[in-house]
Amino acid sequence: MRGFKEDIKDETKGVWVDGAIIVGAGPSGLAVSACLKKNNITSLVLERNDCLASLWQKRTYDFLKLHLPQNFCELPFFGFPRNFPKYPTKHHFISYIEAYAQHFGIQPRFKQVVERAEFDSLSGFWRVFSQDCEYVSRWLVVATGENAEPFIPEIGGIERFDGPVVHTSEYRSGGEFKKQRVLVVGCGNSGMEVSLDLCKHNAIPHLVVRNSVHVLPREMFGCSTFGIAMALLKWFPLRLVDKFLILMCNSILGKTEKLGLRRPKTGPIELKNATGKTPILDGGALSHIKSGEIKVMVGVKEITSNGAKFMDGQEREFDAIVLATGYKSNVPFWLKGNELITEDGLQKASNGNGWKGKNGLYTVGFSKKGLLGTASDALNIARDIADHLKSCKDCNNSCRSIAVLQT
Template sequence: MQTEVVIVGAGPSGLATAASLHILAIPYVVLEKDTCSASMWKLRTYDRLQLHLAKRFCELPHMPIPRNAPTYLPKAQFIQYLDAYVERFNINPVYSTDVQLASYDEDSKTWRVMARNALTDEVEEYRSRFLVVASGENCEGFIPDLPGLQSFSGEILHSSSYKSGRPYTDKSVLVVGSGNSGMEVAYDLAEHQARTSIVINSPLHVVTKEMICMAMVMLGCLPVCLVDALVGLLAKWKYGDLSRYGIVRPTMGPMRLKAVTGRSAVIDVGTVEKIKTGEIKVVKGITNIRANEVEFADGNSYQYDAIVFATGFRTNPRKWLQDADSFLDEEGYPREKFPNHWKGRNDLYFVGFARSGLPACSMDALNTANDIAKKRTVS
């Protein structure tokens, strides 16, 4: 099939790019390996999830979230918004289509994309001048290879498979990972009367969603050092010294840390209070696992019925993008750094790889569509 643009991925990044191209009347095809758009949101998120950023920062291009919607949307309402977005811009992804190889043909100056159709098991070919990689940062759940993990006799799951703490009532559960997902999963488990522990190895910022909303607004007119200083003071006033509970703040401020490393501050949903009261136990440094017993760096060991790994995700373009080393670093992110990360050579684009969430996805999509339009006008 011949088209002007091939977009790989029908998550928010791919949908935002498709809508932006639609507005400019540029033909495109969206290839999606799952059976629906926004599959991460629909199939691989826990029940209690809601947007941690105010809705104004989560809107996709050309269509605001309704004014009567709550400031922080629950998962179900955000999915409704994404479905309405697909309908409004007449986006029709080719579902169940997994890209196997994307290569650039120097002679024809086009991209050749080979994709396997899961329904027919046939490999289909797509040709385009432009290729947009919008498969996102959260393609594949990552579980570290811990010593003895294979011997664990209980349940092992990644947070992308976790839905609710309901099945774990009265069970002992260890959460590995202390980012937003890990802290919220731990809270949800404790709410369902699971005996909950969480591994916190690295320093982290704990803030409220209101603090982050304020910070994002202030960054429009104040330097990041001042914004970080104010957020730090508010967090210290709100939570006090958390080091006695095993939570140490990084030396770099929360907004600077996000910009430099991609690591987000933890938006507290009530987890800190449960840590303070002992409903959630903080543990550090898994050294070994034997059957259902987990050993820690301090010499203590505890028995668990389940381990939930909230240890992040890996990108996947390195698996199918030819000459990936010249475009992507070892972690699968563009070698070009923010704010130039979205544009590669040979009419290749990356949308949703800025490590800055939905606001950056929209910016990448707009930049990409406008750049494609400009190139088409010149040629």
């Protein structure tokens, strides 16, 4: 099996890679590599860290579970083990990812930090530069995803705060904050889950909710809310499905506006499709908000040395601050001449094929459709490269270097 060659000594040419270069050894990169292998096409996966799925292994809290049932989170051609729970834990998912790589024989090159990648129009190949090597290939797949770097917002006065300030990428358990007053900044799924975990460890969380947000029950009628929505969308218009979801949410959860959680005017699915803003799937935090154990606060005006001032005039003291402010992509810093990803690290608007760019460039994991979108992108990318190879059988020099697995 030939995956890449290291017999090129000329540093101006670098290491030739048969098949595709894939940047990132998370679920997205592994899914593309597996799909390519299914089409008898090799790939080389480059990973800046020393392990698979580094976000999951090194930057997630201990109690994390998949927000959707496992059947919506499987990668192509390899299901979850039957003994896994309906909502796999972080540790279940990591073991699944490791088994996935082993099953398909994917062996990434670890500790390869991609510093620059650019298309060479003269040769017709991509040149990818790590800290100690140059790789050359016909195809480049960007699989670093939307969550490569923690997003730290500018909050006035935060540098003056005397207590610890941690991003959720550093947060592991509420056990570190027992009986402390904790300000949780950010009301997405992470903010809600961290607040719930803090409650379970006898901390006193104050959750900052600056904007409107949709909160949905994780399940309705014993079924995944997401699954019900997907099934209804096959038969009914999107806005009608959104109205049904909000009606059921008000019935099951009550009107969240009374708790300081204003719903957006746009429905949850329509808003997700338009902006990528994911609805919160309640895992139990809402009941603690109702009981007052999680206190909802309006936007932060300013951080002080021992607490925070809020937009409604309140001022409170805190022992610690947790930033549940999400992540951002790092692609704009290293991918040159890129027409797929915006300067903010988001996928540009497209007509359903945002995964495909020019000159053999692809992205996976940027569609804001979770692991389900990742699987779809991976299949499309592998199919597109395979189709190109079929049409290039009789090409001359530009395609002679492309190698297919020898069986």
